Amino acid sequence: MKGVLYVISGPSGVGKTSIIEATLKRVKNLVFSVSCTTRPRRPSETEGKDYFFVDFDHFKKMIQNDEFLEWAIVHNHYYGTPKKFVEDQLDQGKNVLLDIDVQGAMTVMKKAKEAVYIFIAPPSFDVLKQRLINRGTETKENLERRLDDAKKELSYIPVFEYIIVNANLQESVDQLCSIIVAEQLKVKRVIDRLGVHRFFENGGETNEQTGR
């Protein structure tokens, strides 16, 4: 009984963290995968909740020990998804949400075709720029880098299955919750989870018409 893996990407400043936090409060049986990063911690962030903040040597050892499902260099820092946590949770039937950049999403796509890929986009590039400036977490140089990277990230939109245009936080949260729930109601997933016998009188014999 495996859970569903949801991969969320989108440019820095688009509002992923707020959407994800609200969604985690609303959807049952959904857990967030906390990444490792070499980026310095922001004052608002908590170790183990937002990220595991590690130094480069530690990160390098984790790469060597094959401890990441994926990792990438994003805005000049290393970020990676610890593999064991994700696998354990999925094996226990929990649904897992990743917030990773498009490079990471491409790596996961090669390994987990059955995962659900969701892109969060800004209403426009100008809105994104203004949000990043208002957030006030970046130096001028970092801001320029994040905006350059955002242009590249937006070019990957066609590779994703779903897109949420984040013009309004509440609507975006509703949309993400809808995607998550709808994916769990796909016939294949329900039958994998509950067993086909649940729905048929013949107790799980193959259905003659569908062959399933």
Ligand code: 5GP
């Ligand atoms: P921030 O530094 O603003 O928290 O995150 C910068 C970017 O790194 C975001 O786009 C975020 O999705 C991405 N990111 C966070 N964790 C991971 C990870 O484990 N792997 C990859 N590839 N990207 C990540």
